[in-house]
Amino acid sequence: MLQVSEGKTETLGLLYERYKRRLFGFFYQLGCDRQQSEDLVQETFMRVLRYRKTYTNDKNFMAWLFHIGRNVFNTHYSKQNRQGPQVELADNRMEFGAAEVELAFDRSHNTRQLEKALNSLTLENKELIVLNKFKEMRYKEIAEVVGCTEGAARTRTHRALQKLKTIFFELEKSER
Known part of the structure; x- marks a missing residue:
């Protein structure tokens, strides 16, 4: 991440490959469906790129990444005026x-x-x-x-x- 923060943005792909699964699981465990989880992972890494200059060596990268992911999740659902994903049993019965x-x-x-x-x-x-x-x-x-x-x-x-x-x-x- 230090390389990305210094402008070597091509190394972001390595971080994406390394952490996308964990981030996907985080969103999925929060109740998002597969497509929403994938979209939120993409948005999280877009924000990582946007806020790369705020990362410093003294920060735990995974904690920093999950903090950004949490903000992405909250922003996504606040735009929809919902508390988060809702399970609808009626649809499952159909x-x-x-x-x-x-x-x-x-x-x-x-x-x-x-x-x-x-x-x-x-x-x-x-x-x-x-x-x-x-x-x-x-x-x-x-x-x-x-x-x-x-x-x-x-x-x-x-x-x-x-x-x-x-x-x-x-x-x-x-x-x-």
Whole structure:
């Protein structure tokens, strides 16, 4: 990114190839469909190019990139006077049969259970899981973010996942 900020804009393509998947996943996890997510990734990199001079060596590039992506997402949905993407179950029933609707309902239920379980974790454990599973960061990258060794990041992440699993299944039992 330092090269891009110095005017070597041809190197932006490398950054795009390296980070487009993570950014796409970010938008997709926020509820955007495939096309919207792709459009928002493109807009994010257009802004990276536009604001390249604001990047400095002391900034974590991924954090800076995701900050821009978050602003792109918020701008996109504020223009449409909405809080964000909306799921419309009526449309899904038209396109799918009863079995697919039931499967979608089960997935939705499991997602809500997972959100409850994640929210009951400590901030440190929640952060480790999001970085590892949702943002697909390697243990070395996680270690840099949280300030520990790679081995400690691996151990802490494993323990956090075990806690999440325990809480998730406890919530399932309590609902029965």
